[in-house]
Every structure is written in structure tokens, then in C-alpha cells.
Amino acid sequence: DSPIYKDPRQPVAVRIKDLMSRMKLEEKIGQMAQLDRLSATPEIMRTYSIGSVLSGGGSTPLPDATAKDWIDMINGFQKGSMSSRLGIPMIYGIDAVHGHNNVYNATIFPHNVGLGATRDPDLVKRIGAATALEARATGIPYVFAPCIAVCRDPRWGRCYESYSEDPKVVREMTEIIPGLQGDIPSNSRRGVPYVIPKNKVAACAKHFVGDGGTTKGANENNTAIDRHGLLSIHMPAYVDSVIKGVSTVMVSYSSWNGERMHANRELIMGFLKGTLKFKGFVISDWQGIDKLTSTPHANYTYSVQAGILAGIDMVMVPYNHTEFIDDLTLLVKKNVIPMDRIDDAVERILLVKFNLGLFENPMADLSFANELGSQGHRDLAREAVRKSLVLLKNGKNESEPLLPLPKKASKILVAGTHADNLGYQCGGWTINWQGFSGNNDTRGTTILAAIRATVDPTTDVVFQEDPSKQFVEENNFSYAIVVVGEPPYAETAGDSTDLTMKFPGPSIISNVCGGSVKCVVVVISGRPIVLEPYLDSVDALVAAWLPGSEGQGVADVLFGDFGFIGKLPRTWFKSVDQLPMNNGDAHYDPLFPFDFGLKTGAS
Numbered sequence: 001d002s003p004i005y006k007d008p009r010q011p012v013a014v015r016i017k018d019l020m021s022r023m024k025l026e027e028k029i030g031q032m033a034q035l036d037r038l039s040a041t042p043e044i045m046r047t048y049s050i051g052s053v054l055s056g057g058g059s060t061p062l063p064d065a066t067a068k069d070w071i072d073m074i075n076g077f078q079k080g081s082m083s084s085r086l087g088i089p090m091i092y093g094i095d096a097v098h099g100h101n102n103v104y105n106a107t108i109f110p111h112n113v114g115l116g117a118t119r120d121p122d123l124v125k126r127i128g129a130a131t132a133l134e135a136r137a138t139g140i141p142y143v144f145a146p147c148i149a150v151c152r153d154p155r156w157g158r159c160y161e162s163y164s165e166d167p168k169v170v171r172e173m174t175e176i177i178p179g180l181q182g183d184i185p186s187n188s189r190r191g192v193p194y195v196i197p198k199n200k201v202a203a204c205a206k207h208f209v210g211d212g213g214t215t216k217g218a219n220e221n222n223t224a225i226d227r228h229g230l231l232s233i234h235m236p237a238y239v240d241s242v243i244k245g246v247s248t249v250m251v252s253y254s255s256w257n258g259e260r261m262h263a264n265r266e267l268i269m270g271f272l273k274g275t276l277k278f279k280g281f282v283i284s285d286w287q288g289i290d291k292l293t294s295t296p297h298a299n300y301t302y303s304v305q306a307g308i309l310a311g312i313d314m315v316m317v318p319y320n321h322t323e324f325i326d327d328l329t330l331l332v333k334k335n336v337i338p339m340d341r342i343d344d345a346v347e348r349i350l351l352v353k354f355n356l357g358l359f360e361n362p363m364a365d366l367s368f369a370n371e372l373g374s375q376g377h378r379d380l381a382r383e384a385v386r387k388s389l390v391l392l393k394n395g396k397n398e399s400e401p402l403l404p405l406p407k408k409a410s411k412i413l414v415a416g417t418h419a420d421n422l423g424y425q426c427g428g429w430t431i432n433w434q435g436f437s438g439n440n441d442t443r444g445t446t447i448l449a450a451i452r453a454t455v456d457p458t459t460d461v462v463f464q465e466d467p468s469k470q471f472v473e474e475n476n477f478s479y480a481i482v483v484v485g486e487p488p489y490a491e492t493a494g495d496s497t498d499l500t501m502k503f504p505g506p507s508i509i510s511n512v513c514g515g516s517v518k519c520v521v522v523v524i525s526g527r528p529i530v531l532e533p534y535l536d537s538v539d540a541l542v543a544a545w546l547p548g549s550e551g552q553g554v555a556d557v558l559f560g561d562f563g564f565i566g567k568l569p570r571t572w573f574k575s576v577d578q579l580p581m582n583n584g585d586a587h588y589d590p591l592f593p594f595d596f597g598l599k600t601g602a603s
Ligand SMILES: OC[C@@H]1[C@@H](O)[C@H](O)[C@@H](O)c2nc(-c3ccccc3)cn21
Pocket: 055, 056, 057, 095, 144, 206, 285, 286, 491
């Protein structure tokens, strides 16, 4: 008869105790390793009892891989794991941070900054549910989302991954966790990970803690703030995440007052696991422990010792599993790391795997394949887009609003670098880690296509990415729509010191908006950027953030099928010299304040 740990009728605690009693040290340590998919093989999974495999940003089994391609790859690793001595299933993780963004044809939702502008936690919960289905469509039961950073300086390259500068808004948006995992039953014990098997996924609150508070927004750098500031600004959303049963927490690359988070035992073991009673597992970031030495990987034994003693349970190694396993095994044998720290880590990993139903359903199947990029999810994304747009200016004076635009006009101009570029409107973490340019790397609706689909059939829509003043003046356009902003970026590549709109954006604005034609400028950006110089010349101004694949949502509000309801989730500064400048600061002198947003009715 099968061992107790394989019996789903047994209480999970009993199954864990039985399995732990059977595990050898190397099997326990194997569970604590997460390998990149390019370093993993079924043989390695079996031989070392590796706990997890991941796709990093943009890492796919094939270009334009189908759901079946994903499932075949993942089941290949899983077969290796299930053929190990104890048959402990591996868990596959991926960054599904605005929909299942690595995957061709997945629905790409607005990035978190745009979702913050909606102030709609129920919408965000529904997005979590859709994202879970699209992840499961590809056989993936674990996503490295949500990022619950509280970005306090828009010069940070990851500010768009943050819902808001305001911890209250970020707390509300943790509703995505029950969307991803399922609603935790009210009688659940605090801190225990909760996931409904089959159509939900394990989530990951990241990056613990203070990732959005670094000085000048320098990525992976130092957050200098006193304990009260850390606990009142950057910690609250972790309290909500744990109460909602989040399965995992990822540690931040950043430091708090000079101490690297990946070595911060007081906050991981002490506060997260002790005070907050978090019972899921803590995972490092990619080579996060390597970066504990100023020259990364200079002293890997120290990195392993410091990271594991701090309370990290699973290490995103991601390449060299034998080095990690050998170093950790030696540290345990020398009793530098006590066995009960290893047992704590493995028990947490097993608890997530049992509660996720992985032991009962280790192999993925195609039952959710039709959820990938489904019309229903695209309609949801379109709803999110139109609720995320913030109307900053509407007419050069109150009595002459430009928006909503008339659908029937003789001839209109659509201009700008971001009007016909699906990659630009999706931003970073889309298909590739750093995002893409053009319209061919996945499926969606560009803003230009959406405009064409919305206006009256008799309206002549002229598209010129970068028109001359003369062209604009001599064509007798009824009005012009200019779509410009930031190119895609991710992580440190997005750090900016000046936050200016890059060429040719400013010249497109001045060529189109400087003359007699009324113009609305739609800004595609991950954060507030310098707009002050252009404000007087534009007739209307819309912050569209990074809307994702469903550009139709932009046209829905531009042409009045729905009213603008978005509100700024972040302060729009006048000049970068003012930064950092957040709602509630003494010297608060914004171009547009936190919560600002003009409204229009639906026509
Ligand atoms: O994709 C896995 C994790 C992701 O979940 C984290 O939010 C993010 O900080 C991150 N950066 C890298 C990464 C950065 C540079 C080179 C290679 C990989 C990998 N990852």
C-alpha cells in the first residue's frame, strides 16, 4: 500500500511529517533549489530531487510556443521529478505580471501602475483569475506575482510594476491574490498558503521589502528609511497578502539602511515568519544570494550561509545546482546551518506543493488551452484599459472640452511613435524581458487599429508617425490624436535620471499641436515623465500608462463610448528636481496631484 504522504485523505500536516521522515539530507536540499529551464533536465530533476524550475523573462520552449509546447516541456521536467526515489513533484514558476506575458497570444493586461489608476480591486481580482487560467493553459501552477512594491520615486525602472505611491492603494490591489489563488476560507489558520487546485495558481508577493523605496529610485539599491517608515509604507501590503493566503514571498535585491534584504534575518525569519506568521515559502530573486557579496558570487559559501540563515527557503540558483547543493550540504554537516533551518524550509516548500494539489495532479493537460488569449479575457483587459486612462487636460478652457471626440469627421490625423506599435503599448516584461517593438511578436489591437475600428466608416483616418508641420497644416484635419511616450524597459534598464520624453516625441507634439489643428496627446509610459513644456500647446492630454494588448480600451474613452474614470495613482511632478515627491509631503507642488483625474460622461 502507498506511503502516508501519498494518501490525499491524510491531513497535510501528517503527510508532511511522514515525507520529511523519509527524506535524506540531499533530497531536502534538492527541494530548496530552483533551476532555470535551460539548466534543468529530467535526469537532473530525478537525480537531485530539484524542487522547482522557472522561466526567466522571455524564456520560452520555442518562439511563439503553443500551450502544448509549454505543457510538453513542463511535463518532461515533471516526469523526471516523479521518477525520483520519493517522487516529489517539482513546481514550475514564471513571471505572469500583467497577464501571462511570456507567452505568445496570451492576453496582455495593463501594467500595475495602470491598474492602480482604476482604484478597482474587484477588477484586479478578475484579472488575477484570468491570469491563473492562462497560466494553467500552459501547464504552469506558480506565478511570480503580484509585485506589491510601493514606488516612491518614478526614476525607478520598475515603477510601472508598482500599483501606487500610496500604500493604501497597493493594499487594496492585493485582491489579485485571491484572484490568482482562490478565496481563502474564513476559518483558515493565519498565514497558511491557500490555492484551489486545477484552475488557480500559487502567487508570490514581491519584492520583500522596500524595493520601491530606494534612493533616487536606483534599482536594487538602498532604501534609507526608519523602521516606522518601512512598516507604514512598504510593509502593509505584505500583511494583507499573508492574511489572503499568499503561497510565496520573493526577497528584494535592495537593501534596508545598508543591509541587504537577502541576508536580513530579522525581517524574514523575525518579522515575516514570526510576527506575520507567514507559513508559505520565501524564495530568493535570480542570483539574489550571489549579490550578497559586492562582487557577485565572490564567496558563494558565504552567500548560501547568509541567505539560508536569513530565512530564505528556496533559492533561484538558477544555473549551477551542484555548487549550491554542495555548499549547503557542507554548511549543514559543519553545523553552521542547523538542521531545523533546513527542515523549516522544506516543510514550507512541501506545504505549498500539497496545498496546491501538486501531489495529486503533478502532470499538466490541455484542458484549459482555450483560455489562452480568450476573447473573454481580452474583453476584461479592454475594460481594464479604459478604466486605467487618466484625463489630465480637456480643452484649452473649461467651456470647450475636446473629448469625447466626434466619431464622424471628414478627416482626422493619427500620429506618434506609439500609435501603431503593439510592443510599445505593452511595455517591458512582454514576450521578451525588455519588451519588444512592432506588431508581430504577439496578438493584440494597436491604438491606431482601435481608432479605425471606432470612428464612423465615412471618417478618413490618416496615420503619419512623424508628420511635418506643413503636412499637418495643409490637410485640413478635423482634429489630431498624437500617441507618444516611453519605449519598453525592465528593471535597471528602466532607471532614469531625467524622465524626459525621448526624441522624436517632443517634436511630433510640436509639429502636430503647435498650429491650428486641435490635438489630444496620449502618453504611453510606465510612470510620470516630463510634460510641463508641452502642456500649453496641447488641447487635451491623457495618461495611458502601459495598456497592453487591448488598445480598443483607449478608443472606448477617447470617443466617449465610456467616460474617463481613472485617477492618478502617482504624483505627476513638474520637474525631476522635485523628486522624490509623494502625496502628503510638505513640499508638495505637482503638475497634477495624486488622485487627480478629469471625468467625461459616456455619450
Ligand atoms: O524572472 C525571475 C525574477 C523576477 O521574478 C523578479 O521580479 C526580477 O527581479 C528578476 N530579475 C531577473 C533577472 C535579472 C537580470 C538578469 C537575469 C534575470 C529574474 N527575475
